Amino acid sequence: MKGLKIIVLAKQVPDTRNVGKDAMKADGTVNRAALPAIFNPEDLNALEQALRIKDKYPGTTITVLTMGPGRAAEIIREAMYRGADDGYLLTDRKFAGSDTLATSYSISLAIRKLSPFDIVIAGRQAIDGDTAQVGPQVAEKLGLPQITYAEDILSVKKGVITVKRRLERGVETVAAPMPVVITVHSSAPECRARHAKYTIKYKHARSLSELQDTSEDYLQLQKDRPYLLIREWGIDDIDADLEQLGLSGSPTKVKKIENVVFTSRESKVLSAADGDIEYLMKELIDNHTIG
Amino acid sequence: MNNVFVYCEIEEGQIAEVSLELLSKGRSLANLKKCKLEAVVIGSDIKSIEKQIFPYGADIVHVADEKRLYPYTTNPHTAIVKRLFEQEKPSIGLFGATSIGRDLAPRIASVLKCGLTADCTALEIGNHTENKTKKEYKDLLYQIRPAFGGNIIATIINPDTRPQLATVREGVMKKEINSADHYGDVNQIDVADWLSDDDFVVRIIERHIESSKVNIKNAGIIVAGGYGVGSRENFNLLYELAAVLGGEVAGSRAAVDGGFVEHERQVGQTGVTVRPKLYIACGISGQIQHRAGMDQSAIIISINNDTEAPINQIADYTINGDLTEIIPKMIKFYQKNTK
Structure with missing residues (x-):
């Protein structure tokens, strides 16, 4: 079989899993700027699935597509170090404020520009929102079938892909014709580490906005090695309708944000001493909570 | 028109717990909005399934019964819910935040170009005044959920698009029988007319569903x-x-x-x-x-x-x-x- 064309959707996210004390402001709210920006974990699981197909079917190409600010080019480089071939960064102020519907609109337009392709693959959800909506919405906008919660791609042959899915209480194996949109569950294998060869090859990959403050020598280097260019697309590049983007294209509005404030209960503080533990267990037995 | 809809999931011929919980919540939202509660249930061999739904207060149950509709696959269920929603124009649509609901609801939101909030921990009815235009909105669905890694609680609204869609996890809402002898109307959907063979391009080859061994939800x-x-x-x-x-x-x-x-x-x-x-x-x-x-x-x-x-x-x-x-x-x- 000849190689496939795979588009991996990835997102750079603030690492909301471990909000340490450094990231807390004096008023108890989170200082988002202090959180490290990382490659969304399940998108790495998705990249690994794409790389496994590429291992199996030489000639397969992997294109990473992301949407975000200029610094999100970092995750495209990360993907290149692991074996992705090229990457596109959708970046434009007019994307700001997009909810999942507006985001999937923009991403689906970019994917259409990258047509033809066989597989669009993404993480199930991003840790900054946990909505799991963009994958299915992109599939709908492209008019393609979707396979969500993929754990393992079992086979790809004759235009049909067979995938094992992880459900709440079990697993299911489904077959779908390509092209198809797949979202990958965190139970899928972790992504491989950077490959030394690719890390050297793509270490100097830069987007246009990253190039603005680089030297003449570097510009020449990139001219000689066009694969070092991470392409940036704005709304004009994907022929987007302004009404369907950003805030105006987002049906969901945030009415209210409340910082999480801990309302204290009257708490009895105990130590690990025998007396304290025995007191507690007796009290719980006496008030019929246990026993 | 403008009613509250609940998409009901089926597990081995039974309406899923999460769906019964959503029907209970849907009933109280419908009371607040003074509208009807409608349920949609899609599956195979589900004759008299409505008997499980009516006690939870549904006024109308829409049933799509066809061999190929169970187990769940995305496209045919999307096609039916989409057409039903276009026809009935609900104000609110609720789905379980399950493997099925989280696969289906975003697809519905995309095709109907409406807003969807995932994993709500509370749903309320309230009003809204748009800051800039001073436009007033009555009886919107407040979709409340933790956001940004749980460091904030957000109240989300969809002022201008309908239906207002939300998913909710099992156990978040309380299951309550509304009236054990309540009975409403049943609408049998003409499945053959609503589906085409193209809706069945994804085939299920194998399934292993384990009944849950663990029951932390009901543990004391x-x-x-x-x-x-x-x-x-x-x-x-x-x-x-x-x-x-x-x-x-x-x-x-x-x-x-x-x-x-x-x-x-x-x-x-x-x-x-x-x-x-x-x-x-x-x-x-x-x-x-x-x-x-x-x-x-x-x-x-x-x-x-x-x-x-x-x-x-x-x-x-x-x-x-x-x-x-x-x-x-x-x-x-x-x-x-x-x-």
Whole structure:
């Protein structure tokens, strides 16, 4: 079989899993700027699935597509170090404020520009929102079938892909014709580490906005090695309708944000001493909570 | 028109718990909005399925019954719900935040170009005035959920698009029979007319669904561990304590991600919501997503060596110290005082 064309959707996210004390402001709210920006974990699981197909079917190409600010080019480089071939960064102020519907609109337009392709693959959800909506919405906008919660791609042959899915209480194996949109569950294998060869090859990959403050020598280097260019697309590049983007294209509005404030209960503080533990267990037995 | 719709899932001929919970919530939302509650149920061999739904207060049940509609696949269920929603123009559409609901609802939101909020922890009816235009909106659905890693609670609204869609996890809403002898109307959908063969391009080859062995949702006593438990081995201490007290073991997301405990035992916004009479939190820091799933427990004990762990602030008892020392003592003094 000849190689496939795979588009991996990835997102750079603030690492909301471990909000340490450094990231807390004096008023108890989170200082988002202090959180490290990382490659969304399940998108790495998705990249690994794409790389496994590429291992199996030489000639397969992997294109990473992301949407975000200029610094999100970092995750495209990360993907290149692991074996992705090229990457596109959708970046434009007019994307700001997009909810999942507006985001999937923009991403689906970019994917259409990258047509033809066989597989669009993404993480199930991003840790900054946990909505799991963009994958299915992109599939709908492209008019393609979707396979969500993929754990393992079992086979790809004759235009049909067979995938094992992880459900709440079990697993299911489904077959779908390509092209198809797949979202990958965190139970899928972790992504491989950077490959030394690719890390050297793509270490100097830069987007246009990253190039603005680089030297003449570097510009020449990139001219000689066009694969070092991470392409940036704005709304004009994907022929987007302004009404369907950003805030105006987002049906969901945030009415209210409340910082999480801990309302204290009257708490009895105990130590690990025998007396304290025995007191507690007796009290719980006496008030019929246990026993 | 403008009614509240609940998409009902089916598990082995039974309406799923989460759907019954949503019907109960949908009934109270419909009462507040003074509109009807309608259910849609799609499956195979589901004659008289409406009998399971009417006690929860549905006025109308829409049934699509065809061999190929069970087990669930995305496209045919999307096609039916889309057409039904276009025809009936609901104000609100509720889905379980399950493998099925989270696959289906975004597809519906995309095709109808309407707003969807995932994993809501509360749903309310309220008004809204647009800041800029001063336009007034009456009786919107407030979709309330933790956001940004649980560091904030957001209230989301969809002022201009209908239906207003939301998904809710199992256990978040309370299942309540509205009236055991209530009966409403049944609308049989003409499936053959609504579907085409193209809707069945994805084929299910194999399925292994295990009935859940674990039932933390209904446990009276829960011994839960977080990342602070440190290892799968240390989790054995929690199993010992749970066995002695007659409870179940649960874990935070961090403990599940760390591989200490399986996902079906996860408590919190993206896991199960529990309301036991006793919740013992071992090495759990207590981020809001976790607390959203357990803060209605009657008594909370926090065992933590971090005296400033946020969970201590909602705990009735805080034990400062090492859980590998404290848990064996709890077992010992429980046994001593019950003999």
